[in-house]
Amino acid sequence: MPPTPRRAPRGGIHPDPSKTWLRRAWPIVRAHRALLATSLTCSFAGLVVQVWIPDLVRVGIDEALVDRTGDLTVYVGLIAVLAVTQGVINFLARLYLLRTAYEMEYDLRNIVFTHLMRMSYAFYDRAQSGELMSRATSDIRAVQMYLAFGPSILVQCTIAGVAFALMLSINAPLAVVAMLTMPVIAVLGVRMRKAIFPVSWLIQSRLAGVATVVDENVQGVRIVKAFAAEQRQVDTLARAADRVRWAYTTDSRIRGRWLPVMDNLPRLGLAMVLLIGGLMVLDGNATVGTIVAFNSYVLMLQPPFRMLGMIIMMGQRAAASAQRIYEILDTPADVLDPVTPVAPEPRGDVRFEGARFAYPDGTVALDGLDLHVRPGETVALVGATGSGKSTVARLAARFYDVTAGRVLIDGADVRDYPLDTLRDRVGIVPDEPFLFSVSLHDNIAFGHPGATREQVVTAAIAAGAHAFIERLPEGYDTVVGERGYTLSGGQRQRVAIARALLVNPPVLILDDATSAIDVRVEHEIHEALRDLMHDRTTIVVAHRLATIGLADRVVLIENGRAVASGTHTELLANEPRYRRVLATSVSEVPA
Structure with a gap:
């Protein structure tokens, strides 16, 4: 039975704060x-x-x-x-x-x-x-x-x-x-x-x-x-x-x-x-x-x-x-829809031009980042904790606005996109996935409520979630506990990946999205992702060599800037800063 449409409020609050x-x-x-x-x-x-x-x-x-x-x-x-x-x-x-x-x-x-x-x-x-x-x-x-x-x-x-x-x-x-x-x-x-x-x-x-x-x-x-x-x-x-x-x-x-x-x-x-x-x-x-x-x-x-x-x-x-x-x-929103919105043809081109950003507490996350991810390219972002990797994802989806510089999607500033259009084009799987207290089907279909069971299952298979969901008492109709804590951390991450894949965005950002998944399951997900990432622009915030292995190119982030770029093999051979980050941040030892 479809949900009853929400009735808009008949009245409002007068915006003038000087009134009683x-x-x-x-x-x-x-x-x-x-x-x-x-x-x-x-x-x-x-x-x-x-x-x-x-x-x-x-x-x-x-x-x-x-x-x-x-x-x-x-x-x-x-x-x-x-x-x-x-x-x-x-x-x-x-x-x-x-x-x-x-x-x-x-x-x-x-x-x-x-x-x-x-x-x-x-x-x-x-x-x-x-x-x-x-x-x-x-x-x-x-x-x-x-x-x-x-x-x-x-x-x-x-x-x-x-x-x-x-x-x-x-x-x-x-x-x-x-x-x-x-x-x-x-x-x-x-x-x-x-x-x-x-x-x-x-x-x-x-x-x-x-x-x-x-x-x-x-x-x-x-x-x-x-x-x-x-x-x-x-x-x-x-x-x-x-x-x-x-x-x-x-x-x-x-x-x-x-x-x-x-x-x-x-x-x-x-x-x-x-x-x-x-x-x-x-x-x-x-x-x-x-x-x-x-x-x-x-x-x-x-x-x-x-x-x-x-x-x-x-x-x-x-x-x-x-x-x-x-x-x-009376508190205004910091991020608003533009007065004159744009919606260029979706290609998956992502570009950061001199992007600077500091969080409300004054912490500087990006300090003049220049980064270009071409359509269909998969780029892994590697860097020490606090270097600004996750901030790249948040700025690309315009959860925050840059304090200087620009973030461009398909040649247009993200501030010129309608927010719903932008977030349809940029899908993010966070490192701490949040699940609602509804069925697994509804959690996966959160970004696409009209999705059929077949579409949900296809996304779950690609994310490596189908097998464990099928073993649950009610399968895809199983209602997870608050915040999804009835599932393991790895299971929650797989459901979150399926949720992002179902929307099928031109730009997919995996923010350390497989950190709680064991190596065997991660390998299965990566094999599925290789097919799904074909012709899709993908940015991977990576801490594991297996995740880095998904990328066509690796970008080293340090102090909010891109300081080196190349394949994993090239950086490993020529960039000592990259080797230091791998030694401290990556959970697998390079061969």
């Missing part, structure tokens, strides 16, 4: 205004019905019980009908509110994830995965809760205004007495808002710290166990969790200081209503039904006051979370 966080998020709210407005309308209608019921109780008591001029069953029936009506309206309000909330969350998640997918390697060199996970989950949820539920809570708070209007129509002096505590509530709300905001930011930041510790230890659990560092890592998590606990405790102290006062001020209003109202009844200026109704209205004021404190806290947490999300969205 709410104004930047407004396009998302506006995109779902129909659903939200329907929910708020139903919610308000339910409040009107809720406020109407105590007034019916007042009239029923005064007319049916005190004056005995009305029929009590009529009032009971009307109240029952209103109660059912309110239940139906509240159900619809909740239904549409939850739909609005999930639609907004969908948009926010897609906006953040799409931006993360656009970011270049340099961004992920700096970012922590746990921090990104926290911003893409708990921070999004905090913003979504406020955008969707905040307006609903505000509408719920309007019950105070509706009730006050009815109380004024019934008995104005008593209504004023009932609302005397409102100004105090407003002042306390503002003060609590100022106190909670920095703590809310701190909570989200420290939650991200805990997520980072957990993420790193789950992914690195084999290293942790290898060094018997379990208890040390548990202590690290405990320290991170303790910082979160302190932030939550501080938040609780603030809430404990302000919320009880805000919750109980309406009860003070109730006591005043009973006192003043009782005296008015004794003086004949009010009825018993009025006191009962006002008692209900004052009780109705308690949830809005409590929700007022809730919306203040939600707002502060959402503001802190939004700023953390905007930090990601």
